[in-house]
Amino acid sequence: MTIGIRRFGAIAIAATIAISACSGSSTTAAPAGSATRSSVPPAASPSTASGASAAPGSAAPASYRCTKGDGTLNGAGSTFINPLLSKMAGDYNTKCGVQVNYQSVGSGAGVKDWQQNTVDFGASDAYLADSEIAAAAANGAPIEVPVTFGAVVVAYNLTGLASPIKMTPDIIAGIFLGKITTWNDEALAAANPGVNLPSTAISVVHRSDGSGTTSIFTHYLTAVSPDWVTTVGAGDPTKSAAKTVTWPVGQGASGNEGVTQGIKGTDGGVGYIDVAYAIQNQISFADIKNKSGNFITATLASVAAAANLPTYPADLRFNLVNTDSAQGYPIAGTTWILVYQDLSKVLKSQDRANALVDFIWWTIHDGQADAAPLDYGALPANLLAQDEAAVKSINWAGAPLLP
Amino acid sequence: MTQSAHLAELGGLRRRRWTGDLIFRLILSALTLGITGVLGVMMIESFVSASPVYQKFGIIGFITGVTWAPSFTVYGAWAFIYGTLLTSLLALLIAVPISVLIALLLTELAPARLRGPLGIAVDLLAAVPSVVYGLWGLLVLVPALRPLEQAIAATLGRVIPFFGPPTPGSSYFAAGVILAVMIVPIVSAVTREVFASTPRLQREAVLALGGTRWDVARTVTLPIGRAGLLAAVVLGLGRAIGETIAVTLVIGNSDNIGRSIFSPGFTLASVIANEFNEATETLHPEALIALGTVLLVVSVIVNAAAIGIRNRFTGGARSGF
Numbered sequence: 001m002t003i004g005i006r007r008f009g010a011i012a013i014a015a016t017i018a019i020s021a022c023s024g025s026s027t028t029a030a031p032a033g034s035a036t037r038s039s040v041p042p043a044a045s046p047s048t049a050s051g052a053s054a055a056p057g058s059a060a061p062a063s064y065r066c067t068k069g070d071g072t073l074n075g076a077g078s079t080f081i082n083p084l085l086s087k088m089a090g091d092y093n094t095k096c097g098v099q100v101n102y103q104s105v106g107s108g109a110g111v112k113d114w115q116q117n118t119v120d121f122g123a124s125d126a127y128l129a130d131s132e133i134a135a136a137a138a139n140g141a142p143i144e145v146p147v148t149f150g151a152v153v154v155a156y157n158l159t160g161l162a163s164p165i166k167m168t169p170d171i172i173a174g175i176f177l178g179k180i181t182t183w184n185d186e187a188l189a190a191a192n193p194g195v196n197l198p199s200t201a202i203s204v205v206h207r208s209d210g211s212g213t214t215s216i217f218t219h220y221l222t223a224v225s226p227d228w229v230t231t232v233g234a235g236d237p238t239k240s241a242a243k244t245v246t247w248p249v250g251q252g253a254s255g256n257e258g259v260t261q262g263i264k265g266t267d268g269g270v271g272y273i274d275v276a277y278a279i280q281n282q283i284s285f286a287d288i289k290n291k292s293g294n295f296i297t298a299t300l301a302s303v304a305a306a307a308n309l310p311t312y313p314a315d316l317r318f319n320l321v322n323t324d325s326a327q328g329y330p331i332a333g334t335t336w337i338l339v340y341q342d343l344s345k346v347l348k349s350q351d352r353a354n355a356l357v358d359f360i361w362w363t364i365h366d367g368q369a370d371a372a373p374l375d376y377g378a379l380p381a382n383l384l385a386q387d388e389a390a391v392k393s394i395n396w397a398g399a400p401l402l403p
Numbered sequence: 404m405t406q407s408a409h410l411a412e413l414g415g416l417r418r419r420r421w422t423g424d425l426i427f428r429l430i431l432s433a434l435t436l437g438i439t440g441v442l443g444v445m446m447i448e449s450f451v452s453a454s455p456v457y458q459k460f461g462i463i464g465f466i467t468g469v470t471w472a473p474s475f476t477v478y479g480a481w482a483f484i485y486g487t488l489l490t491s492l493l494a495l496l497i498a499v500p501i502s503v504l505i506a507l508l509l510t511e512l513a514p515a516r517l518r519g520p521l522g523i524a525v526d527l528l529a530a531v532p533s534v535v536y537g538l539w540g541l542l543v544l545v546p547a548l549r550p551l552e553q554a555i556a557a558t559l560g561r562v563i564p565f566f567g568p569p570t571p572g573s574s575y576f577a578a579g580v581i582l583a584v585m586i587v588p589i590v591s592a593v594t595r596e597v598f599a600s601t602p603r604l605q606r607e608a609v610l611a612l613g614g615t616r617w618d619v620a621r622t623v624t625l626p627i628g629r630a631g632l633l634a635a636v637v638l639g640l641g642r643a644i645g646e647t648i649a650v651t652l653v654i655g656n657s658d659n660i661g662r663s664i665f666s667p668g669f670t671l672a673s674v675i676a677n678e679f680n681e682a683t684e685t686l687h688p689e690a691l692i693a694l695g696t697v698l699l700v701v702s703v704i705v706n707a708a709a710i711g712i713r714n715r716f717t718g719g720a721r722s723g724f
Contacts, residue, residue, distance in 0.1 A: 106680040107681060108680060108681040108683040126683075203571050208651070208678075209678065210678055210682055211681060212681075218474075232472075233472060233475045246470075248659070250571070250657070251571050251572075251573045251655035251667035252656025252677070254651065254652075254656070254677060258652075261541065261542075265545070265572065266571060
C-alpha cells in the first residue's frame with residue numbers, strides 16, 4: 001500500500017509517463033510494452049540520483065547502490081538460468097566490485113541449500129511449494145522474485161520439410177503419451193494440410209534428469225491434457241509441476257545437450273528443449289496452437305507476450321503455460337530468485353544484506369539488458385513493478401533495506 | 404660378561420620390537436576398523452534416511468514394485484534391479500570369452516616381442532575414464548548398433564518378444580556392450596597373469612608329447628587357471644554393476660521395465676545419478692537413497708555368489724579371498 005502511494009507520487013512528477021502507465025495495465029501488443037516499461041518511476045530506484053528507469057534491453061543506465069558487503073555473495077540453483085545469471089554476475093562485479101558466486105546445481109538442490117541457509121539466495125524454475133516454505137519456516141517468510149522467462153519448444157528431426165510443423169495441444173499430448181506413433185498420423189496431417197508428412201516412426205526423447213525444463217513442459221501437458229493427468233500425473237498440486245515423471249514412451253537423455261543429441265541421432269526423433277538452446281543450435285521446432293487458436297512460433301517476442309499477464313498474484317507464484325495472450329507462446333515458464341524477507345534471521349551482517357538486496361535490485365533492472373542477447377525473456381513492466389515491491393519488502397529486523 | 408651384555412642388548416631389541424609391533428598393530432587395527440566402520444555407518448545411515456519409503460511400501464514391496472512414478476508418489480525398485488542384472492550379465496557374456504581369448508593370445512600364441520606392447524595396449528583401455536566410454540558409446544556405438552538391433556528385431560524379434568522392438572538405439576543391449584568393452588581390460592589383465600603363471604613344465608610336457616598350442620591351452624592353461632579366471636570375472640562384475648556414467652549415456656534412461664533387450668531402461672546406479680539432483684517430489688530423495696542401499700546389497704549378494712561358485716569349483720583355498 002505504501003509502495004503504491006509512493007509510486008503514484010512519482011508518477012505525478014513524471015506526468016507524461018503517467019499517461020502510459022494508466023494504459024499499462026492492459027496487455028496490449030509489443031510496441032506498447034516498451035512504453036509501459038519506462039513508466040516505472042525513477043523514485044523507485046534505491047539511489048537518490050535521478051537515473052533513468054531501467055528499461056530492459058535499452059542502454060539507459062539506471063541508478064544502483066552497489067553496497068559491497070564483504071565483497072562476495074553466494075547463490076545456488078537452477079541450471080536453466082545459469083548462463084544469464086553468470087553474465088549478470090560478471091557485469092555486476094565489473095560495476096560494483098561484488099563477486100557473485102552462482103552454483104548451477106539444479107533447482108531442487110538450490111532450494112535445499114537456500115532452506116539450509118548455506119547460500120545467500122536460491123534460484124528455482126518452479127515456485128516454492130507450501131511444504132518447502134514450511135520447511136524453511138525457521139528462517140522466516142520467503143520472497144520469490146521472478147527474474148526472467150524461458151520457453152520450451154518441441155524440437156524434431158525430419159528432413160525435407162520447408163516450414164515448421166504445426167502442432168495442437170492434443171497432438172503434443174498424443175506424441176508424449178505414445179498414442180501418436182508415426183509422423184503421418186491423421187491428427188498431424190489434419191493440422192498440417194498440404195504438407196507431405198513421412199511415415200517415419202516417432203521416436204520420443206525426454207529428459208532423464210530432474211529439470212525445470214521438464215517442469216514447464218509437464219505443467220503444460222497437465223494444463224491441456226486430461227489424459228496426461230490421469231496416466232502420468234500432475235505431481236504435487238502445490239507446485240508448478242513435476243520435474244521427474246514416468247514417461248510412458250521414449251528414451252531419456254541428460255540435459256538439453258543430451259536430448260538434442262538424441263533427436264538429431266534418430267530419424268523421426270522428437271523431444272522438448274529450452275528455446276534458447278534450440279535457437280542457438282538451429283534445430284527445427286514446431287509452431288504450437290495456443291489457447292486463442294493461433295499457431296505460434298517460439299520467439300522472444302511471443303514468450304514476452306505470454307508472460308505479460310494482466311495481473312500477477314501477490315506472492316508472485318504463477319505459471320505461464322497456456323495463457324490467454326493471443327500472440328503468446330503457450331509453453332513458457334519463469335525462474336525465481338529466492339531470499340528471506342527478514343535477512344537479520346539468516347545473515348550475519350546488515351552490510352551483507354544490503355549487498356544482497358542491491359544485487360537483486362540490479363538483476364531486475366540493469367541486469368535485464370543481458371537477457372535478450374542470451375535468448376532469455378525480459379520482465380514486462382507490470383511484473384517489474386511487483387518485483388520492485390517484493391524486493392523493497394526485504395528488511396533487517398523490520399527496517400527496510402532499500403529506501 | 405660379553406654374553407650377558409649381549410643378552411641385555413637382545414632383550415632391549417626385543418622390547419623395542421615388541422612396543423614397535425604393538426603400535427604398528429594398533430594403527431593397522433584402527434585403520435581396518437575405521438574402514439569397515441565407515442561401511443557400517445553408511446549402511447545404517449542410508450537405511451535410516453530411506454526408512455519412510457520402507458514404512459510406506461515395505462522392504463519387499465519396494466524391491467518387487469514394478470512402478471516408479473514420482474508424480475504419484477509410488478516407488479518400486481524392480482525395474483532398476485532388472486536393468487542392473489540384465490546389463491551386467493550381458494556384459495559378462497560378451498566380455499569373458501573375449502578376455503580369455505586375449506589372455507590366451509598374449510600368453511600362448513603371440514610372438515614374444517609383441518606380448519609386452521599388446522598387453523600394455525589392452526591394459527591402457529582400463530585407464531580410459533568411463534565418461535569417455537560413455538560419449539563414445541553415445542556418438543559412435545549406439546548409431547552403429549541401431550541397424551543390428553533393427554535387423555534382429557525384424558527377424559528373431561517376431562518369434563521372441565525379448566528380441567523385439569522398440570529399437571531406438573539406446574537400450575539395455577547398448578549398455579551391456581559398452582560395459583563389456585569397459586571390463587575386458589580388467590578381466591583379461593587378471594586372466595593373463597593367471598595364465599602366465601601356469602607351470603612351465605606341464606606346458607612343455609604337452610608340447611613334447613606332440614600337442615598343439617591349443618592342446619596346451621585346453622589341457623593345462625585353462626584347467627589350472629580356472630580359479631583365477633573366476634576371480635577375474637568377479638572383479639569385472641563388480642565394475643559392471645556399479646558403473647554409472649557410461650551406462651547412463653547409452654541405456655536410454657526410462658523408468659519402465661523394457662519388454663525387449665533393445666528397449667530403453669535404467670540401472671540402479673544410473674537412476675540415482677539422473678534423478679537425485681532435482682528430486683523434489685514427496686519421498687523421491689528417500690526412495691533414491693533406498694535404491695542406493697539396494698545397489699549395495701545387490702553387489703554384495705552377486706559378489707558373494709560369485710566367490711561361492713568359484714570356491715565350489717576349486718575347493719576353496721586356492722586364492723586369497
